[in-house]
Amino acid sequence: MCSSLSYPEELEVLFAYLRRLYQMRKEASQTLRLAVPIIIGELAQMALHIIDTAMVGAISYQQLAAAALVMSAMNIPFVFGIGMTISVSQMVSMAHGRKDPGAVSHYLFNGFLLCTVTSIFISLGLVLGKNMLYHMGQDPEVARLAVPFMELMGYSIIPMLLFMTLKQFADGLEFTKTAMLLSLVSLPINIFLNWVLIYGNLGAPRLELLGAGWATLITRTITFIALAIIIFRHQTFAQYIGVRREQWKMRGKTIKELLAIGVPSSLQIGMEAGAFAVSGILIGTISAVAQAAHQIALSCAAFTFMVSMGLAQAGSIRISNAYGQGKWEKISVIGKSTLVTALIYGIICAIGFALFRWPLAALFNKDAAVLQLAATLLLFAAVFQISDSTQAIGAGLLRGIKDVKTPTLLIFVAYWVVGLPIGCLLGFTYGMGAQGMWLGLILGLTFASIFLIRRFLKMAKCHNA
Numbered sequence: 001m002c003s004s005l006s007y008p009e010e011l012e013v014l015f016a017y018l019r020r021l022y023q024m025r026k027e028a029s030q031t032l033r034l035a036v037p038i039i040i041g042e043l044a045q046m047a048l049h050i051i052d053t054a055m056v057g058a059i060s061y062q063q064l065a066a067a068a069l070v071m072s073a074m075n076i077p078f079v080f081g082i083g084m085t086i087s088v089s090q091m092v093s094m095a096h097g098r099k100d101p102g103a104v105s106h107y108l109f110n111g112f113l114l115c116t117v118t119s120i121f122i123s124l125g126l127v128l129g130k131n132m133l134y135h136m137g138q139d140p141e142v143a144r145l146a147v148p149f150m151e152l153m154g155y156s157i158i159p160m161l162l163f164m165t166l167k168q169f170a171d172g173l174e175f176t177k178t179a180m181l182l183s184l185v186s187l188p189i190n191i192f193l194n195w196v197l198i199y200g201n202l203g204a205p206r207l208e209l210l211g212a213g214w215a216t217l218i219t220r221t222i223t224f225i226a227l228a229i230i231i232f233r234h235q236t237f238a239q240y241i242g243v244r245r246e247q248w249k250m251r252g253k254t255i256k257e258l259l260a261i262g263v264p265s266s267l268q269i270g271m272e273a274g275a276f277a278v279s280g281i282l283i284g285t286i287s288a289v290a291q292a293a294h295q296i297a298l299s300c301a302a303f304t305f306m307v308s309m310g311l312a313q314a315g316s317i318r319i320s321n322a323y324g325q326g327k328w329e330k331i332s333v334i335g336k337s338t339l340v341t342a343l344i345y346g347i348i349c350a351i352g353f354a355l356f357r358w359p360l361a362a363l364f365n366k367d368a369a370v371l372q373l374a375a376t377l378l379l380f381a382a383v384f385q386i387s388d389s390t391q392a393i394g395a396g397l398l399r400g401i402k403d404v405k406t407p408t409l410l411i412f413v414a415y416w417v418v419g420l421p422i423g424c425l426l427g428f429t430y431g432m433g434a435q436g437m438w439l440g441l442i443l444g445l446t447f448a449s450i451f452l453i454r455r456f457l458k459m460a461k462c463h464n465a
Contacts, residue, residue, distance in 0.1 A: 020333075027330075028337035031314050037180035038171065039310030044183035046306060048190055048219075055194045056212050063209045066145035069138060070153055072277070077122045078157065079273050083266025084118045085164040086313075087111060087258040090399060092172030093317045097324025105240040105247040108169050110254040112162070114262070119161035126154030145209055152213030156220050163224040166231055172317055173237075178230055182223050190219040264404035268395055268411050275415035279423060279441060283434045286427075290434045293373035296364045297438075301381045301388070304349045308389040311342055312396030319400025328463040335397045335456055342393040346386035353382035373434065380438040387445035394452030401459065410451050419444020 049071070057064035088111035095103035130150040134143050167179040193215035200206025207214065231237045276298065284291040315338035322330040353360070357378035361371050391414075398407045423440020426432045432439070 023333050024337040024340065027318075027334045028341050031311070031318055031334065031338050032341065034174055034176060034318065035311045035314035037176035038313055039307050041167075041176075041180040041183040042306045042310050043303075044180070044187060046303065048187060051187070051191055052194065052212050052216065055191075055198055056209055059198070059208050062139070062141050063145060065139065065142045066149060066209055067212065069133060069136070069142060069146045070150045073133065073136075073150065074126060074153060074157075075273060075277065076270055077125060079269050080266040081115070081118055081122050081157065081161045082164060083269050084258075084262040085111075085115050085161060085168045086265045086399070087260075087262035088115070088165055089168035089172035089313070089317055090261050090320050090402070091258060092169055093174075093320035093400075094324035094402075096173055097321035101239045102243050102247050104173070105243050106249075106251075106254060107258070108240060109244070109248040110250060111169070111258055112165050113250055114255055114258050115161055115165040116158075119158045122161070123154050123157045126157065127151050130154065149209050149213045152210065152217055156213070156217040159217070159220040159224040163220065163227055166224070166227045170227075170231065170237075171313065172320070174317065174321075175236060176314075179227060182226055186219050186223045189222060190215055193218055261399065261402065261404055264408040265399060267408050268404075271408075271411055271415050275420055275441070275444070278420060279437050282424065282427070283437055286433050289367070289369045289373060292365060292367070292370045293361075293377055294434055294437075296361055296370070296374040297377035297381045299364070300353065300360055300378060301384070304385065305388060305392070307345060308342060308392045311338065311345070311389075312392040314338075315393060316396035316400040319397055323401050328460065331401065332460040332464055335460060338393055338397065339390060339453060342389045343386065346389035349385040349389070350382040353378050353385065357382070377434060377438055380435065380442060384438075384442040384445050387442065387449040391445055391449035391452055394449060394456055397456045398452060398459075401456075403455070403459065406455065407452055410455070411448055414444045414448035414451075418447045 053064065053067060056067050088107065091107040091111065092104050095107055127150075130147050133146045133150060136143070138146070163179075163182075170176065170179055194212055196202050196204045197207050197211030197214050198209075199211075232241055280291070280294060280298065283294045315334065318334050318338075319331055322328075322334060357375040358371070360378060361374035365371065365374070395407055395411065398404065419440050421440070422443055423437040426436030426439055427434065428436070430436060
């Protein structure tokens with residue numbers, strides 16, 4: 001069949017397609033440049049927890065179990081706090097897109113105030129509720145070790161969330177390297193303090209698990225103070241700090257704006273973290289082998305997900321900036337290019353998991369039964385790499401245009417109506433065990449990915465029409 005377009009028209013269509021392709025490649029490159037420091041910072045924080053675990057585990061398995069118990073108990077409150085800090089980067093980025101330094105400064109002050117109050121409430125809740133660890137059916141010795149550690153970790157929530165608030169402020173302005181460098185510097189500081197306080201070196205008392213708690217509290221306080229000094233003193237941020245007399249005033253309307261993004265963001269992250277936590281508990285009822293294999297596969301997936309989270313945050317910040325300028329065509333290009341990048345990354349991870357599932361499993365355990373099941377679950381993890389990466393991007397892009405309520409509902413349905421119930425049905429009713437639970441999680445993640453991306457593309461198309 002002959003083309004209905006003339007030769008010049010065909011050339012015009014081709015050139016238009018090439019221009020869009022070049023534009024998407026350019027936007028993807030800019031998003032990646034912003035994302036890399038965020039990703040490195042996230043991986044540094046994960047490495048900090050791994051190092052703590054290894055150094056504590058060298059003392060005894062009871063100390064290791066106590067540390068794991070506290071981290072599990074703190075996870076949901078901590079995630080809620082992280083969600084609140086995300087609102088700062090979103091509002092700062094929008095104000096920055098409008099080229100309004102006064103509004104940027106105003107959001108910094110109100111966001112810092114809101115996150116300070118949030119961190120204090122979370123900290124007090126953990127400290128005052130530390131004795132709940134005695135009533136969770138744990139080994140008595142593990143609970144005894146965990147309670148004082150919980151208190152120290154509860155206090156350390158305050159400097160950690162305040163650091164994250166300032167980091168989100170800097171990220172919202174697209175200055176991501178400073179926080180990354182501080183996160184990297186915190187690694188040797190924490191290792192040194194662990195060595196001194198856990199094992200009692202250099203004349204210090206041997207505090208064991210408590211030493212790890214003190215090391216974390218001190219390290220988090222140092223990094224928060226360092227970032228605060230940089231923001232207050234460095235010329236880069238002078239235009240925002242210089243207007244503090246006029247802009248640093250608490251306003252109910254501003255707090256509501258921050259809460260409108262922070263609360264749904266917290267719920268989104270919390271529902272995902274909660275779903276995976278519940279799946280782990282349910283798989284643990286099957287057998288110790290299933291629990292161990294699940295933990296191996298989940299640890300590998302969590303590591304690769306940090307990259308997706310960094311990419312989602314970078315995409316969200318750039319979308320917020322364009323949203324502040326009212327440039328919907330740019331929003332569409334940034335969104336599509338970020339989604340394509342996430343899709344490529346997800347495919348690469350999926351291939352890696354499939355090809356190297358046996359060596360990956362062997363890094364964690366040598367038991368034949370655990371290795372066999374872990375390698376199988378890593379195949380399931382390979383499948384959900386694509387959905388996991390793209391759903392994170394979808395939620396981030398929608399957050400960038402202040403669309404958070406409907407995505408929160410979609411994420412709830414994805415994990416708690418689709419993922420977990422189907423996983424339980426397949427895993428327990430149909431006897432598929434851990435594989436059935438993972439299949440349910442894959443379906444939930446796929447649901448989230450499809451509907452979140454579809455919503456973003458539809459909104460971008462409507463505003464570009």
